[in-house]
Amino acid sequence: MPPAIETVDLVKEYGDLRALQELSLTVEEGEFFGLLGPNGAGKTTFINTLVGLVRKTGGEARVFGHDVETEYQQARDAIGLAPQEFNVDRFFPIKEVLTHKAGYHGIPEDEAADRADEVLKRVGIYDKRDERFDWLSGGMKRRLLLARALVTDPDLLILDEPTAGVDVQLRHDLWELVTELNEEGTTILLTTHYIEEAERLCDRVAIMNEGRKVTVATPDELKGRGTDTIAVRLASAPATTPALGAYAHETTVSGDRLEVRVDDGGSTAPRLLNDLEASGHEIVDLEITRTSLEEIFVDLTRSEDRTVTRSSAESADGGDDGRDDASAKRKREQEGVA
Numbered sequence: 141m142p143p144a145i146e147t148v149d150l151v152k153e154y155g156d157l158r159a160l161q162e163l164s165l166t167v168e169e170g171e172f173f174g175l176l177g178p179n180g181a182g183k184t185t186f187i188n189t190l191v192g193l194v195r196k197t198g199g200e201a202r203v204f205g206h207d208v209e210t211e212y213q214q215a216r217d218a219i220g221l222a223p224q225e226f227n228v229d230r231f232f233p234i235k236e237v238l239t240h241k242a243g244y245h246g247i248p249e250d251e252a253a254d255r256a257d258e259v260l261k262r263v264g265i266y267d268k269r270d271e272r273f274d275w276l277s278g279g280m281k282r283r284l285l286l287a288r289a290l291v292t293d294p295d296l297l298i299l300d301e302p303t304a305g306v307d308v309q310l311r312h313d314l315w316e317l318v319t320e321l322n323e324e325g326t327t328i329l330l331t332t333h334y335i336e337e338a339e340r341l342c343d344r345v346a347i348m349n350e351g352r353k354v355t356v357a358t359p360d361e362l363k364g365r366g367t368d369t370i371a372v373r374l375a376s377a378p379a380t381t382p383a384l385g386a387y388a389h390e391t392t393v394s395g396d397r398l399e400v401r402v403d404d405g406g407s408t409a410p411r412l413l414n415d416l417e418a419s420g421h422e423i424v425d426l427e428i429t430r431t432s433l434e435e436i437f438v439d440l441t442r443s444e445d446r447t448v449t450r451s452s453a454e455s456a457d458g459g460d461d462g463r464d465d466a467s468a469k470r471k472r473e474q475e476g477v478a
């Protein structure tokens with residue numbers, strides 16, 4: 141079986157702007173794959189290229205072995221997309237929105253109606269089936285986008301920030317649902333600003349910045365790349381900074397508190413305690429702080445001309461978003477993507 145997604149040197153240019161820069165990425169069938177990156181990193185462009193909303197400038201992109209342009213229909217039929225923005229026909233009852241979608245993908249009418257019922261139940265808005273999109277709450281709209289993505293029973297489910305702006309309960313419901321879908325065999329590509337979400341759900345994550353792939357790793361591997369801090373309280377303040385082995389990347393003393401930056405706090409702590417005791421210090425208390433995935437993410441995507449919002453919640457709720465720039469928006473509208 142070919143990979144669910146395979147891109148080779150994928151390039152997308154919007155005028156002078158290179159939104160994707162030779163991006164090569166492979167997502168295996170059955171994976172739960174996360175795409176992380178600050179605002180404007182190119183995540184939505186990547187997704188839009190896969191689903192045919194954006195035409196690539198160069199490189200290759202395949203979905204289950206089907207070229208996204210020359211074999212558009214096969215590639216597109218394999219994908220269920222829950223986009224970031226609410227692009228739903230507002231004038232139809234939501235059940236009809238779903239049956240139309242299924243019909244568009246060649247599913248016969250009877251089957252489409254059954255599937256619509258089934259997915260509406262699955263996302264928990266079956267009782268709203270005869271209501272119009274506009275009448276749904278924000279959380280229900282998110283659920284509907286997911287239902288619409290699922291109505292064609294896709295092998296690849298793409299979720300572009302599915303939990304942006306939703307309450308904690310719904311976020312947990314959605315996590316449970318997408319985990320189940322993945323366990324049933326659906327490959328999932330998720331973009332998110334919530335690092336915790338990626339850590340909890342994804343087998344592997346790709347971190348993107350300015351259209352480039354910075355790294356691909358499991359959340360654990362990524363965390364392993366950070367440093368830990370061991371904070372030790374001593375019985376009395378040391379006269380000088382204790383001399384430690386090469387494992388201590390940085391040692392700072394403040395009164396009776398010593399902070400030592402190391403690669404792996406758990407395995408280094410016993411050695412540090414031995415060294416301190418051997419040099420005559422009495423230890424009162426010890427605490428290890430692990431680098432969070434969020435800190436590693438910020439380090440990997442830091443760039444001099446951009447301020448990356450540290451709080452995932454802030455950025456998801458509309459932090460520094462270069463796309464609001466009026467001319468970029470106009471250009472997007474011209475391409476029919478906005």
Ligand SMILES: Nc1ncnc2c1ncn2[C@@H]1O[C@H](COP(=O)(O)OP(=O)(O)OP(=O)(O)O)[C@@H](O)[C@H]1O
Pocket residue numbers: 154157159177178179180181182183184185186461462463468469471472473475477478
């Ligand atoms: N249709 C378009 N026309 C012109 N520029 C665009 C268009 N779509 C996106 N861009 C630009 O391409 C870059 C990548 O945008 P994209 O939306 O893919 O990023 P993103 O990683 O999805 O960001 P966010 O996290 O804010 O959703 C940005 O600089 C954006 O302004």
